[in-house]
Amino acid sequence: MAAVLLILSGATAILQADLLPDKKFHSLLLPPVNFTIKITGLAKVLLQWEPDPRQERRDVNLAYRVRINAPQEDDYETMDTESQCVTILHKGFSASVQTIIWDEYSVPASSWVSAELKEPPDHLGSPGTSIVNLTCTTNAVVSNYMHLRPYQMSLRCTWLVGQDAPEDTQYFLYYRYGSWTEECQEYSKDTLKRNIACWFPRTFINSKARGRLAVHVNGSSKHAAIKPFDQLLALQDIDQENPPVNVTAGIEGTRLSIQWEKPVSAFPISCFHYEVKIHNIRKDYVQTEKMMINTFSWIIDDVSKHSVQVRAAVHTVCGKKGHWSEWSQPIYVGNDEQAPSTEWFIIVLMSAICFVLLMLSLICRICHLWTKLFPPVPAPKSNIKDLFGSTNYEKAGSSETEIEAISYVEEAGLENLEDSVF
Numbered sequence: 001m002a003a004v005l006l007i008l009s010g011a012t013a014i015l016q017a018d019l020l021p022d023k024k025f026h027s028l029l030l031p032p033v034n035f036t037i038k039i040t041g042l043a044k045v046l047l048q049w050e051p052d053p054r055q056e057r058r059d060v061n062l063a064y065r066v067r068i069n070a071p072q073e074d075d076y077e078t079m080d081t082e083s084q085c086v087t088i089l090h091k092g093f094s095a096s097v098q099t100i101i102w103d104e105y106s107v108p109a110s111s112w113v114s115a116e117l118k119e120p121p122d123h124l125g126s127p128g129t130s131i132v133n134l135t136c137t138t139n140a141v142v143s144n145y146m147h148l149r150p151y152q153m154s155l156r157c158t159w160l161v162g163q164d165a166p167e168d169t170q171y172f173l174y175y176r177y178g179s180w181t182e183e184c185q186e187y188s189k190d191t192l193k194r195n196i197a198c199w200f201p202r203t204f205i206n207s208k209a210r211g212r213l214a215v216h217v218n219g220s221s222k223h224a225a226i227k228p229f230d231q232l233l234a235l236q237d238i239d240q241e242n243p244p245v246n247v248t249a250g251i252e253g254t255r256l257s258i259q260w261e262k263p264v265s266a267f268p269i270s271c272f273h274y275e276v277k278i279h280n281i282r283k284d285y286v287q288t289e290k291m292m293i294n295t296f297s298w299i300i301d302d303v304s305k306h307s308v309q310v311r312a313a314v315h316t317v318c319g320k321k322g323h324w325s326e327w328s329q330p331i332y333v334g335n336d337e338q339a340p341s342t343e344w345f346i347i348v349l350m351s352a353i354c355f356v357l358l359m360l361s362l363i364c365r366i367c368h369l370w371t372k373l374f375p376p377v378p379a380p381k382s383n384i385k386d387l388f389g390s391t392n393y394e395k396a397g398s399s400e401t402e403i404e405a406i407s408y409v410e411e412a413g414l415e416n417l418e419d420s421v422f
């Protein structure tokens with residue numbers, strides 16, 4: 001038993017010794033030769049090198065460690081003799097490479113060879129002339145070539161003119177996606193006719209892309225060299241989801257139901273979730289609801305006018321950051337005039353009735369007082385006759401005063417009657 005174990009362990013030791021390359025690899029690793037850096041596109045360089053022809057390669061996997069020194073440090077290994085690198089090249093680019101053996105760290109790596117790109121001459125320009133605050137967004141649009149691919153991306157970028165850019169400055173925007181580079185054809189201008197925004201109705205950008213978009217804005221002027229501007233944008237971050245389409249809403253009784261379609265987007269319907277915003281315009285009350293499906297119904301307590309809007313976002317599981325789209329255009333449901341006007345009518349009617357009642361009771365009170373102040377005199381005829389008779393004897397005839405007295409008594413009686421009614 002012990003003998004068997006001994007033989008087994010001996011066998012594994014021999015096996016391990018066989019696998020170790022340094023048992024066979026006796027020479028030192030030589031650095032690569034002819035290392036070059038070439039600009040191959042906007043914000044894109046190609047690094048190339050060759051193994052030294054004197055390098056012994058028998059039974060080993062030669063590989064290379066690439067180190068980017070500027071503008072941004074990076075470190076990686078490859079078995080290729082070239083490597084592509086996407087980065088901003090404003091401030092030049094420098095990198096080093098050394099020979100290693102793939103997955104074998106006991107053999108010391110070769111020395112480094114380095115190369116660099118100086119700040120490109122066309123990146124020199126007067127300070128303050130380059131654009132600032134570049135922002136770009138992409139939007140899915142229905143493709144002109146439905147059969148090839150149903151959706152394409154549009155691209156819109158805006159920027160501000162450099163504060164020291166001469167008045168005659170003109171800016172030009174380019175984007176690169178993969179191997180495609182395009183110059184903008186549709187610019188918007190400021191009051192000095194300088195381009196300040198750009199619109200690509202359709203681009204080569206893949207509608208589900210997660211890569212990076214390179215944007216380059218250079219310019220020209222008779223009075224100054226315009227400093228170009230480069231930016232790399234993560235497509236995930238700049239993609240603006242479209243709002244849902246065909247939003248419809250209706251009220252049946254007190255049930256408000258809303259339907260909509262998924263936005264124009266390469267993402268399938270299962271990737272979307274939504275938010276519905278219902279605004280009761282009369283009460284100025286807003287309610288929002290999140291949901292996974294594209295219909296929604298809700299019991300409302302009054303059927304006055306409501307506005308309804310919906311927005312959409314792609315779930316993070318579908319590979320997006322889940323930014324909300326803009327709200328859809330508001331659509332209106334419910335009665336605008338009727339409900340409030342009937343209420344107003346009732347209020348006005350009620351106050352009118354109250355007013356009339358109040359006035360009537362006031363009048364009656366005044367009348368009551370009147371009757372109390374000047375109670376009907378039990379026997380006015382003789383008194384008045386005497387009064388008038390004594391003071392104005394020659395002028396007034398007795399028949400005239402009699403009529404006056406009678407009419408007064410009648411009026412007082414009538415008012416007493418009304419008083420008793422209320």
Ligand SMILES: *[C@@H]1O[C@H](CO)[C@@H](O)[C@H](O)[C@H]1NC(C)=O
Nearest residue numbers: 033034035049050051052053
């Ligand atoms: C390196 O470059 C030189 C000159 O361009 C060329 O003659 C030589 O063949 C290259 N070496 C290798 C290994 O490609």
Ligand SMILES: *[C@@H]1O[C@H](CO)[C@@H](O)[C@H](O)[C@H]1NC(C)=O
Nearest residue numbers: 131132133134135159160161
């Ligand atoms: C432009 O960007 C700078 C910082 O990047 C910010 O301070 C400034 O407010 C921005 N200007 C405008 C008009 O957005």
Ligand SMILES: *[C@@H]1O[C@H](CO)[C@@H](O)[C@H](O)[C@H]1NC(C)=O
Nearest residue numbers: 122172174216217218219220
């Ligand atoms: C701007 O950049 C593009 C792309 O690199 C180049 O073709 C063009 O000549 C440049 N224009 C100016 C005015 O520098």
Ligand SMILES: *[C@@H]1O[C@H](CO)[C@@H](O)[C@H](O)[C@H]1NC(C)=O
Nearest residue numbers: 245246247260261262263264
């Ligand atoms: C929206 O409605 C129109 C007309 O009713 C229809 O042609 C279109 O296909 C609908 N859009 C979607 C995305 O369903």
